[in-house]
Amino acid sequence: MSSLSIARGATGGLLLLALGGAQAKPIAFAHGTTVMTEYGAGTMIELQAFYAPYYWLSLGGGRLRLDSDVLSRTRDIDYLRANLLVHRWNLEAAQANVFAWGGLGRAHGNDFRGDVLDRDAGFQADCETRRVYASWMSDLHESRAYSHRVDTLQLGFAPYAHDYADLATWFVLQGRNYSGDLHRGIEWAGLVRLFKGGAWIEAGLTAHGKPQVMAMFNF
Amino acid sequence: MLKRMFLAITVLPMVAASAATIEMDVNGLVCAFCAQGIEKALRAFPATDDVVVSLEQRLVAVATKPGQDIADDVLRKALVDAGYSVKAIRREDESLDAVRARLKVKP
Numbered sequence: 001m002s003s004l005s006i007a008r009g010a011t012g013g014l015l016l017l018a019l020g021g022a023q024a025k026p027i028a029f030a031h032g033t034t035v036m037t038e039y040g041a042g043t044m045i046e047l048q049a050f051y052a053p054y055y056w057l058s059l060g061g062g063r064l065r066l067d068s069d070v071l072s073r074t075r076d077i078d079y080l081r082a083n084l085l086v087h088r089w090n091l092e093a094a095q096a097n098v099f100a101w102g103g104l105g106r107a108h109g110n111d112f113r114g115d116v117l118d119r120d121a122g123f124q125a126d127c128e129t130r131r132v133y134a135s136w137m138s139d140l141h142e143s144r145a146y147s148h149r150v151d152t153l154q155l156g157f158a159p160y161a162h163d164y165a166d167l168a169t170w171f172v173l174q175g176r177n178y179s180g181d182l183h184r185g186i187e188w189a190g191l192v193r194l195f196k197g198g199a200w201i202e203a204g205l206t207a208h209g210k211p212q213v214m215a216m217f218n219f
Numbered sequence: 220m221l222k223r224m225f226l227a228i229t230v231l232p233m234v235a236a237s238a239a240t241i242e243m244d245v246n247g248l249v250c251a252f253c254a255q256g257i258e259k260a261l262r263a264f265p266a267t268d269d270v271v272v273s274l275e276q277r278l279v280a281v282a283t284k285p286g287q288d289i290a291d292d293v294l295r296k297a298l299v300d301a302g303y304s305v306k307a308i309r310r311e312d313e314s315l316d317a318v319r320a321r322l323k324v325k326p
Contacts, residue, residue: 029256
């Protein structure tokens with residue numbers, strides 16, 4: 001990844017942080033707009049925007065940059081995506097969700113010629129209370145030139161139970177695995193997540209000291 | 220004429236005073252985004268005056284404008300359409316400020 005790309009990604013992330021500040025979900029609430037950006041330790045930069053006409057559906061798109069730290073391979077993917085809430089369990093003091101998504105996009109890379117059709121599919125399963133949180137997300141991008149899957153596990157706990165008007169604080173352990181020669185082994189990171197109202201920020205370091213930042217806004 | 224005056228003096232203030240607080244016990248309320256979505260859905264009703272959401276008490280309270288009301292089935296549908304389960308709906312005489320103070324919810 002070029003230093004210019006890193007600078008652009010970091011600038012985008014910092015800009016969003018400056019504006020306000022997640023269990024990031026592809027659908028926040030009905031008639032809501034979600035904007036997310038993530039800088040993933042130099043291997044991934046992603047920006048997404050979705051609008052949810054219903055609590056179980058959101059439509060939008062994103063831009064994903066993948067930069068292998070194993071081989072000098074880059075992928076730039078622009079995509080349109082539909083997210084579906086497959087099922088939600090509303091318990092008295094907990095909520096669990098299963099989301100699935102699919103989309104199409106255009107991609108180019110530095111080890112193949114021209115643009116290729118990108119196919120995106122994934123799912124997320126999560127469960128949370130006001131004090132503990134767990135999620136698993138798998139996101140697959142495929143084309144005739146590549147196949148990459150990013151699997152992310154997050155386990156979080158909150159030192160105190162927050163209410164609507166409070167600043168929520170979470171400590172999150174994240175494990176991420178990239179397939180397709182993007183990264184060797186599981187990338188572990190320790191993150192601090194803060195959110196209040198519709199703004200969420202998550203930042204931390206990987207086990208190798210690389211920054212991991214994510215911000216999300218719902219409105 | 221006298222009948223109209225009697226109505227104006229006795230019934231209308233009662234209608235005005237019927238500006239009610241409606242409390243709903245809701246399942247699945249665990250985060251600020253849940254609260255944000257519910258608040259947005261309920262504030263969309265013209266009859267809504269104010270909304271309070273307490274994650275701690277798993278409770279949503281709506282104050283309606285004087286003389287106006289929102290039917291239980293309409294409220295239930297709004298919360299279900301927002302993605303949540305409603306356990307109970309009840310009407311209280313308390314003002315929303317009193318509910319806010321009782322629930323220790325910040326304004």
